[in-house]
Amino acid sequence: MPSRQRFLLAACAASLALGLSPVAEGSATVAHPQSASVVQRSGLPGIGIEVPTTMTAVDVPLELDGVLVKVNLRGRMRQRAEVLPGESPNQAVRLRTTAFHLEGETADGGLRVLFDLDGTDASPASTLRVVSSFPLSLEETDVIPLVATIRKAGQPQITLHSVRPAILTATLRVFPPQGDDYQLQNPVSFVVPGTTTPAAKLLALTIKRGGNVLSPQ
Numbered sequence: 001m002p003s004r005q006r007f008l009l010a011a012c013a014a015s016l017a018l019g020l021s022p023v024a025e026g027s028a029t030v031a032h033p034q035s036a037s038v039v040q041r042s043g044l045p046g047i048g049i050e051v052p053t054t055m056t057a058v059d060v061p062l063e064l065d066g067v068l069v070k071v072n073l074r075g076r077m078r079q080r081a082e083v084l085p086g087e088s089p090n091q092a093v094r095l096r097t098t099a100f101h102l103e104g105e106t107a108d109g110g111l112r113v114l115f116d117l118d119g120t121d122a123s124p125a126s127t128l129r130v131v132s133s134f135p136l137s138l139e140e141t142d143v144i145p146l147v148a149t150i151r152k153a154g155q156p157q158i159t160l161h162s163v164r165p166a167i168l169t170a171t172l173r174v175f176p177p178q179g180d181d182y183q184l185q186n187p188v189s190f191v192v193p194g195t196t197t198p199a200a201k202l203l204a205l206t207i208k209r210g211g212n213v214l215s216p217q
Contacts, residue, residue: 042090043136043175044128045081051095051176052078053211055102061203062113064150068203071113073104077209079142084127095126097144102207110153115202118145118161125165128175138172142182148190148200160190160199168207176211 045051057073078099084092100117125143130136146162168182184205189198 042130042133043138044089044091044093044130045175047081047083047089047093049081050078050098051081051211052076052099053176053209055207055209057102057104057205057207060104060205063201063203064111065199069106069111071104071106071111073102073113073115073207075100075102075115077101079126081128082124090130092127092129094124095128095140095142096124097121097126097142100144100146112151114149114151115146116149118147121145131171136173138175140170140172140175140177140182142166142168144168146188146190148202150200158192158199161193163189163191163198166202166205168205170209177209179208179210182207182209 053076055073055075055077059070060073062069062071076099077097079095079097082094082096083089084094087093097117098121100115102115103113105112121144126141128138128140131139143165144167145165148160148162150158150160164186166188167185169185170177170180170182172180184202184207187204188202190200190202191197192199
């Protein structure tokens with residue numbers, strides 16, 4: 001068999017072994033391009049991937065005008081994986097929060113509270129890092145500025161802004177999280193715009209999160 005035919009047969013066999021289409025004589029070897037990797041081998045989401053997650057939290061202590069109340073919260077958030085400057089995307093990514101909403105009420109229904117992302121996450125500080133590869137361990141730190149909407153029965157609605165962002169952390173075995181707990185690291189004070197005296201304070205928060213990875217947006 002001529003050497004060129006042997007070469008083409010070997011190329012076809014290699015292509016089939018890799019799951020590629022056989023190569024016709026005179027053509028270039030082409031593997032069909034795919035979208036950005038959803039989850040990399042490192043366990044981190046591919047750059048550009050949108051990650052929506054559900055959130056639930058029970059018995060959340062909130063101090064409002066000096067009175068302690070507890071609310072049950074439910075909602076959703078969405079993050080987009082981006083390059084973290086100075087870091088390999090196989091070791092760490094930046095997470096830009098594109099949506100955040102938690103909502104709930106007290107047991108008697110007399111108070112309803114909504115927490116949302118304050119504006120846009122223009123300078124994202126949230127990160128997801130590989131701590132260990134074997135076994136896989138990831139560390140997520142979410143830094144989220146919040147706006148709180150307070151609705152009391154029979155009273156005008158008030159809107160408050162967090163003095164400092166909420167910082168939530170979790171150690172994960174897989175991302176997106178699958179029912180993992182995220183802990184608030186700092187009590188969050190809320191003020192009426194233009195004032196400095198706290199009108200409300202989020203004392204503690206444990207959020208259970210779960211979700212799926214979406215295609216790049």
